[in-house]
Amino acid sequence: MSKKNIVSIEDRIPKLKQARKKKANRRLIFYLSIFFLLIAVIVYLQSPLSHVKTVQVTGNTFVSEKEIIEQSKLLDDTNIWTIDKKEINQAIHKNPVIKSVSLDKKLPWTVEIKIKEYKKVGYIKKDDRYYPVLGNGQQLDSLEQKTLNGDAPLLLNFTDEKELQNMTNELKKLPQSILNIISEIHWVPTDENTKKIVLYMNDGFMVDGTIRDFAEKMEVYPSIVAQLKPDSKGIIHIGVGAYFESFDKKESSEEEIENETEG
Template sequence: MSKKKVVSIEDRIPKLKQARKKKANRRLIFYLSIFFLLISIIVYLQSPLSHVHTIEVTGNKALSDKEVVEKSNLTTDTNIWMINQSEIQNAFDGNPIIDSVEVNRKLPWTVEIAIQEFKRVGYIKKESFFYPILGNGKVLSKLKRETISGDAPLLINFDDESTLNQMTTELMKLPQNIRSMISEIHWKPQDDNKNKIVLYMSDGYMVDGTIRNFAEKMKVYPSIVAQLNPKSKGIIHIGVGVYFESFEDKTKDKKIEETTAE
């Protein structure tokens, strides 16, 4: 009985053997590439290439860039991938100037610290210097200046801290365009009205009102002025009811139609 010779398919089809070899080579190259990629990542993370090179601080006015960076504890030795954003944000908790902090990576080597400070809503004068006041009533004693730019009102006679806080809270609620129209706010408490204030406006009018609900009533100031003769200046009363008192004839009987702010 004769034996049959077994011939492999690879011997019969040489091209198939060559194709399998190429496939094995490609697989080897793939695994080697993954291996060297992982090695490269490890080397990168352990080398100065992954360190922070630049720290950008934006949005800060009251705090200097140096103060913000020192508070964040970031340095050029910090690994950009090991930054704990929550930890940096928590470092600014309790700061009366800072409203919020956002930390962003800007690859390959830059970190941005975006500061949101409480808005400056006014100034207070002490001796011969002016100091900015934030919306939370904080007076920035480090930022004294000899003049003010007119972007926020000057608060006068606000010696009581509680009253100052109430006033700044109301100013925070005002749109910037109306707040910038107020030149001065004088606190003039009376026996029957401890919250009485008098405003001097940049357009020549005066406003007589109270701290309570001041923002709500003052938001309609542009609508009130639009009903008046621009040549006749006087006092706009926005306390109980709204009426205009001219400087010239001292009349108090011109009622003004109240407009509800949207």
């Protein structure tokens, strides 16, 4: 064996010592990093740095941001890590306008409250003032209006709270496009049909129907109108089957509608 390839143990010892020292230093730096990180976390958790500084509220229309924050009881000294989402959800959910609530933490100190309210489906008139009505039947007396803005129908003569609830339950199922073209809904109960209603539409038609299964039957309204002559005006009946009754008595009194709706 060539002498040039022989490395004496005296030459290897310094290199081994240097490698061990580097390894020990790396280990020390790792443990010190973990130690200081833990210290930083403890300081953060115990200091105002972990307190809620910003509360963002989204999705609210009828309920003010201030009211929702007050209901959540999220204060400046609330630790973001001790927030009970279930408790806050239940507190905000007590408001009858609120349909659902979700809460997200955005570190280091922001909380986002996402609100979903019940859909506005109509208005009730009281003493020359108009009050929004939601899909759960809730009337918003705090949001009175002097005039209507046409984004939901006016509900008239609904003196029975139960029938008003039934009507709003049906209206909330309607597509917004159909809800927007309903001007007025009158409750006109008879001995034969206590759920009878008459609608006045923004396009000039009237609709004769019933509260029961109203949403399902009313969804065919656009296709019914599309089958009529452009200058036709009259009453569209959507009871058992569907047919058109013209205001013009010179025309045939009733035009059967194709694809009749089922009862």
